[in-house]
Amino acid sequence: MSPRSPSVNEELRRRSRERLLQATVELVDERGYEATTLGDIASRAGSARGLISYYFPGKRQLLQSAVHRLMHRSLQAALEREPAPVGADAGRELLARAIDAILGLAQERPLLMRTHMAGILTAEGFIQCPEQQRLAFLLRDTVERYGSKDADTDYRLLRALLMGAVVAVLLPGAPMPAARLRAELFQRYGLDWELGVPPSEGPEPPLEGPPPLLGPPPDVTTPLHEQLSKDSLPPSEHQAKSPPPLSEQPPVLGREGAAAEG
Numbered sequence: 357m358s359p360r361s362p363s364v365n366e367e368l369r370r371r372s373r374e375r376l377l378q379a380t381v382e383l384v385d386e387r388g389y390e391a392t393t394l395g396d397i398a399s400r401a402g403s404a405r406g407l408i409s410y411y412f413p414g415k416r417q418l419l420q421s422a423v424h425r426l427m428h429r430s431l432q433a434a435l436e437r438e439p440a441p442v443g444a445d446a447g448r449e450l451l452a453r454a455i456d457a458i459l460g461l462a463q464e465r466p467l468l469m470r471t472h473m474a475g476i477l478t479a480e481g482f483i484q485c486p487e488q489q490r491l492a493f494l495l496r497d498t499v500e501r502y503g504s505k506d507a508d509t510d511y512r513l514l515r516a517l518l519m520g521a522v523v524a525v526l527l528p529g530a531p532m533p534a535a536r537l538r539a540e541l542f543q544r545y546g547l548d549w550e551l552g553v554p555p556s557e558g559p560e561p562p563l564e565g566p567p568p569l570l571g572p573p574p575d576v577t578t579p580l581h582e583q584l585s586k587d588s589l590p591p592s593e594h595q596a597k598s599p600p601p602l603s604e605q606p607p608v609l610g611r612e613g614a615a616a617e618g
Contacts, residue, residue: 372401372403372407372411373411374425375401375402375403376397376398376401376403376407376408376411376412376418376422377418377421377422377425377487378401378422378425379397379398379400379401380392380397380418380419380422381422381423381425381426381468382400383396383397383400384419384422384467384468384471385465385467385468388467388471389415389419389471389475392415394408394415394418397418416475416478416480417480417483417485419471419472419475420472420475420476420480420482420483420485420488421483421485421486421487421488422487423468423469423472424485424487424488424490424491425487425490426461426465426468427457427458427461427491428487428490428491428494430457430458430460430461431454431457431458431491431494431495432494433457434453434454434456434457434553435450435453435454435457435494435498437453445551446501447498447501447502447503448502448545448546448547448548448551449551449552450498450501450502451498451499451501451502451545451547452542452547452548452551452552453551453552453553454494454495454498454514455518455538455541455542455547455552456538456552456553458518458521458522459518459521459522459525459534459537459538460553461522462521462522462525462526462534463525463534466525466526469522469526470526473519473522473523473526476519492511492515495511495514495515496508496511499511499514502545517541517544518541521534521537521541524537525537534555535555535557538555
């Protein structure tokens with residue numbers, strides 16, 4: 357038997373990596389991060405356990421790459437959905453689809469996306485990988501087609517806004533309605549509510565000033581990545597805590613105080 361060509365070997369490696377990424381998404385979505393082992397992932401992918409270490413430094417890096425792959429595929433499907441947008445408003449329609457695709461993942465796969473965001477906020481931080489780069493290219497291209505004159509800067513801003521919206525949707529104890537966040541993003545970019553995939557509950561009016569506090573404030577003593585990880589813990593380990601007494605809370609700075617602090 358003749359040896360395989362380099363191109364065949366490369367394709368086999370690509371498929372093996374893809375299977376590991378898909379298995380990671382499926383298992384973490386089903387069981388949560390802590391309950392999913394690298395052995396489980398390798399078994400689901402039909403691969404050897406040691407192969408994971410060949411492609412990824414660890415489980416957290418594997419999960420980030422897997423979720424970035426999912427986000428890229430979801431975004432690509434949304435942007436390429438028929439009928440393809442044409443005319444002067446094509447860029448606005450594409451941006452609306454991009455926003456809806458990312459917010460949609462937060463609603464459809466809350467455990468997976470919450471785990472992903474929690475991982476980004478840990479020591480490992482944001483990981484550059486081929487899957488993240490493909491996602492970045494699509495988002496940057498969408499911003500450029502929307503009409504940006506500085507796509508590099510505007511892409512990073514859009515990425516930050518989308519990450520913030522996903523955290524707001526998923527934050528335990530203080531979630532924001534996805535429709536409200538969609539309305540704010542659409543207002544910022546001058547997008548009509550009917551673009552993209554409008555939610556069934558109808559348009560949300562824009563916010564006018566800061567929202568009222570209708571209940572106790574969110575837990576400000578727990579790091580954000582720990583708050584996002586609460587779903588993976590037993591209920592007894594993440595019961596809501598009472599806020600600290602007012603005397604122990606940091607002062608609320610007005611504009612003058614904030615300027616002084618800066």
